[in-house]
Amino acid sequence: MTAFYVLFLFLPNAAAIEPHLSALQVVIPLLAAPICVVLRDPKLSWLWALIVSWVVFFISLVILGKVLAEGVITYELGGWPPPWGIEYRVDAANAFVLVIVGLIGAITLPYARASVAREIPKARIYLFYLMYLLCLTGLLGITVTGDAFNLFVFLEISSLSSYVMIALGSDRRALTAAFRYLIMGTLGATFYIIGVGMMYMMTGSLNMADLSTLLPAVEETRTVLAAFAFIVVGLGLKMAIFPLHTWLPNAYAYAPSVATVFLASTATKVAIYALLRLVFTVFGGTTLFAVTGVQEVLIILALAAIFAAAFVAVFQNDIKRMLAYSSVSQIGYMVLGIGLATTQGLTGGLVHLFNHAMMKGTAFMAMGAIFYVIGSVQLKDMAGLGRRMPISMAAFLVAGLSLFGTPVTVGFISKWQLAQASLALGWWYIAVGILLASLLAIAYVWRVVEVTYMEPPPEGAPKGEAPVSMLVPMLIMAAATIWFGIDGDTTLSVAQAAAEALMGDQP
Amino acid sequence: MDGLNSFFEPLQGAWQAFEAFMLSEGSPGLFSYWVIIALMMAGFYIVIAHDNLVKKIVGLNVFQVSVFLFYITMAKVSGGSAPILAEGIEQYSNPLPHVLILTAIVVGVATTALGLALVVRIRNAYGTIEDDEIQAIEEGEDA
């Protein structure tokens, strides 16, 4: 209720809060999270989280509109001017990611109520929403901050809360998955602060914009080189870049359905954004990315991820796990966009960030609905599901078609942009790789389609759809998967603005 | 005894040369970094090599502590005093990394607490905290 009060207080003079929007974006969910503990009641805490996430989404939209119209927004936290104080700095790139996170956060919550009530013991439900809001805070914080060390803090807030969310899964393997994620995630974050420390040693600054002007002077030193390596590897762990992805499949497979939907669509995306920000803004003035061979390494790893993970996905019988491997493969596409290191390529990577959030969100939501009804996401239990749960399966089908890049779905837009970007560089073999990998995606998607649509349902199998509260968000996501596949112009132009913002300092 | 000494003699010589190099003018302060790297690698090794989940957490702690030390030594200015304004003191250590690492320590504590809590729950669920045994159990479940 406090939020209502606060809103009520501020609404009459919207102009007064407008300059603080980028801070409020993070502060609201952060302050709201502990209130879940006070509320305790599952329904109330859900309602609270719902309100907060929609407010957050609304703010992110306002910020995007403002950035696209007026350019970069900066905010000095506590009035301390950068580079001494912490600065929040929003340009087209983070505004775009903010909207992705805000949108997924807002759309997952209406879906969450029924699913969480089914999968998590009643006494722990408020904890789930607490963690949800904290994770949202962390992800938004990573996105909005302009300070390299502050980024680490938010990284850990989001990571710690996601470990807890995963561990709340009903299968006991969720515990080990969370533990392994915790080990890997902590290593990644620690690598990252080692890198930040080294940068600080050489420049005496933690502000990203400041660092980008200071680093070129010392780029020859071994310390900066090491910093660069630690940061790339650390963030690589967080974003599950092949072969640092081993934590991801089990974590996504055994987490509660809602956590999977939320994390799959946002967490890795935000880590990718962080890498982009570090590589292209902080180290943007230096030639390290090209000279050290990181670019080639990223491209090779991306192609390896695209193929190897898709190949493994073909043999999974747990469909959530299959989709998790597919995520690793799709992350490869985004990394590829980074590796191309042209505005076009980055646009492709960024637009895939959004597009993949849509399609994987839809697919995992469908799996959540299926788990809700039949209590399993094993392929063998899914025979005839096309008739037993027509709506959920239709949503899954849309997401599946998008995964292998059928036109009129978002997957096609990303693939088109990436293939075009690599051909424009003359790297035709990468375009070939991108397109060939789609064939593997056809294989793993079609296995599910065949079983669910072409096999008759077993006798006495559970039938009927998930509750409307789950179906509506799922259908909205599925519709977005199609809509932004038809109207790719909108997302591509925003992604292009974001790519230009990132590449802006490049010579 | 003599034989043993003669066996160690070259090693001792090498160590002395190393120590001298570390403390020489040409490489100011690098000694502490070597210590940090040694700690870091030890911690890292424990995380990777040990199957016991508690030991993994301990390894992770060692790894993180090395980074704390890294920040702290980095901020130390030779001859500098604690950053408190006082008469007659011209040189201060840099306070910022010390403050930063306070945050990191808090994060580390939280991680450790969460990790140990998970270990307890894993023990309840699987009856063991040995990673290889858990993996064997899980493979049995998958099949």
Added chain:
Amino acid sequence: MSGLLSQLSPAELMELAIALPVAGAFLVLALGRWPNARDGASLLTGFCLFYVVCQLYPVVAAGGRPDVELLDMVPGLSVHLTLEPLGMIFAGIASFLWIVTTLYAIGYMRGHHEQNQTRFYFFFAIAIGSAMGVAMSGNMLTLFVFYEILSISTYPLVAHHGTEEAKRSARVYLGVLLSTSISLLLFGMVWTYVLAGTLDFVEGGLLTRDHIQGPMVGVLLALYVFGIGKAAVMPFHRWLPAAMVAPTPVSALLHAVAVVKAGVFSVVKVAVYVFGLDMLSFEPSTDLLRYAAGFTVIAASVVAMRQDNLKRRLAYSTVSQLSYVVLGALLATNTAALGSALHIVTHAFGKITLFFCAGAIIVFAHKTEISDLKGLGRKMPVTFFCFFLASMSLIGLPPMGGMWSKWFIALGAAEGEMLVFVAILMISSLLNVAYLMPVVLYGFFARPAVHVDQRDNDDHEDHAAHHAPPDHPLLRHLTFGRDGVTEAPVMCLLPIALTTAGCILLFFYLDAIRLFLLPVFGG
């Protein structure tokens, strides 16, 4: 209704031509519980669609190129529709034959007691809608979008029976079509886009020598020709025989008309509007693809001869005939390209007749193997006679339409001094005789072996006991008052007669189509 339509601009008519089948599909879904209403709705949609397409004809004949932009998909690339003579012809035959096939399908599906008929008509309509989209696409992206929708919407039709074999074949079907289009065609498109900055179809060719020349032209052309898997140029032809597990109306309309013709139509479009005939005839690197098409013509015919299953033989015959069209387009003389466009029309009528006949034989005589057809011609004289006439059209004998298109392709090859292809066409005609005529000869002249007949009768009675023929005047077996004649019912014979008449009429009136198409080929 005509009053309503006359107020619509050509652009709106084009949108309607795609929207109608889709709307019809959902109508079918809604009426699924009442089979008569559902089939009626299907038929009605067919008539409406044909009417709409006819309304567009005078516009295009008068030299109009109606154009409508639907939406921006990617910056600089929109989904937009343009109607030009080639597309007009394709839309015309697809929409006309849809009516005929729907008639036939009603008789066939009920006579065969097929399951899931609603799903069948639903995807059938969606497939036609996307075929319309392919026909009217104004750039390569639009074509690709509808091409893929066509592939995916026909998957449930191929897998219709849901048996292990049907699923396996459908997997081959979708696998080949999707993988060629995504890995080759899409690559070619992206490449073209990077070269030219657009994917519009331009008269005289989008690509010029400033964009690309030398051996790369051959590579790009190969990406297109093989990437359009629906054109079934070897080695990407496997899906077509595999698709024969589908119910016969599907084979008839989709795998003799809509799907495969969408493939070769795309190849012709690419040849004419993306590369331009000049570039194709100038660059020596394109030779290789001519040989690939020529090889397919011969090889598929040879394989067809060895097939005993009637539908499979027809499928391989289709593979061979499709490569006529591809070959004609790649010969890149105006005459040959014109011939290949005409062949799309004549082959459509010929092959759909053959499939209709094959379907009638399967449903009403329960025969699928050619060696079992001995003497059946006397039982089903009308069916076999129409089969004979359509075969003549395919072989290229007068007085059937198929003669002209083959003539033009051969003439074009001769004009371009590529005599080896003239020879290929001649040899292939002989092979056509060799694989089509035995069917007719078996049917009319061979004496049924007694024991075969015996077994067949048992079979038939068995079958009849399980599935009594529907008691409706249009669906009842015909006897013509003669002993031993049990023809297919009117619902099947009428479409057969219509398309056979089409084959004959094309012989006399193909020139009208030729004149209509002439502006495309520099006439």
